[in-house]
Amino acid sequence: MFHNIPDAVLKRMRYLEDANKNEKTEKVDVKPHHLRLRQIPPETGKFISLVALNSPKGQWIEIGTSAGYSTLWLTLACKSIASKITTFELEPQKIELAKETFLQSNVEQYVELVPGNVFNHLSHYTGISFCFLDTEKELYTDCYETVIPNMVSGGILLADNVISHKAVLGSMINHALQDERVDSVVVPIGEGILMCRKL
Numbered sequence: 782m783f784h785n786i787p788d789a790v791l792k793r794m795r796y797l798e799d800a801n802k803n804e805k806t807e808k809v810d811v812k813p814h815h816l817r818l819r820q821i822p823p824e825t826g827k828f829i830s831l832v833a834l835n836s837p838k839g840q841w842i843e844i845g846t847s848a849g850y851s852t853l854w855l856t857l858a859c860k861s862i863a864s865k866i867t868t869f870e871l872e873p874q875k876i877e878l879a880k881e882t883f884l885q886s887n888v889e890q891y892v893e894l895v896p897g898n899v900f901n902h903l904s905h906y907t908g909i910s911f912c913f914l915d916t917e918k919e920l921y922t923d924c925y926e927t928v929i930p931n932m933v934s935g936g937i938l939l940a941d942n943v944i945s946h947k948a949v950l951g952s953m954i955n956h957a958l959q960d961e962r963v964d965s966v967v968v969p970i971g972e973g974i975l976m977c978r979k980l
């Protein structure tokens with residue numbers, strides 16, 4: 782999966798990695814928070830695509846597309862088994878960037894981009910076998926509580942930033958670790974991933 786990434790995907794990944802790095806190294810916040818890319822690092826991209834590929838049969842979703850960088854990693858897994866990822870994004874400027882990402886990378890057949898507030902759609906998704914949760918931290922608990930009942934047995938939910946944002950996410954993380962509907966662990970990769978497997 783990682784040994785033959787198409788040139789078009791690699792090119793867009795590099796472009797988005799540079800844009801994300803530039804935003805992080807800017808001395809002043811030239812862009813407001815909601816317009817910043819806030820992408821996962823490449824090692825997290827590899828991790829989520831490997832986990833997705835090993836999840837059971839079912840619906841794959843991503844909450845928080847931004848410009849489509851993490852989605853690109855997930856399309857590598859989609860391509861391996863000819864499946865699709867559904868990804869949700871609220872911000873119109875990012876929706877346009879993500880569309881550009883999927884078009885330029887020739888991965889449109891592996892992605893369904895759902896624009897607007899994820900909560901207008903999320904409860905309609907059932908049979909979920911993989912979920913990557915990477916949105917505003919105050920939405921994590923509601924996303925978790927909507928997704929977990931709609932997951933298949935053996936389905937995997939991954940939530941990003943649980944180490945970098947431990948202070949804000951503490952109660953959500955503890956809830957997941959004690960939740961008897963899932964087995965969970967915090968994986969120290971990138972900014973910290975909470976990994977939950979539905980029983």
Ligand SMILES: C[S@@+](CC[C@H](N)C(=O)[O-])C[C@H]1O[C@@H](n2cnc3c(N)ncnc32)[C@H](O)[C@@H]1O
Nearest residue numbers: 819820821845847850851870871872898899916
């Ligand atoms: C951390 S960024 C996602 C980064 C992306 N996963 C990546 O690594 O390339 C979080 C995204 O969630 C989006 N978002 C925030 N609230 C949302 C909502 N209610 N519905 C859908 N998307 C939302 C933000 O606009 C932002 O682009």
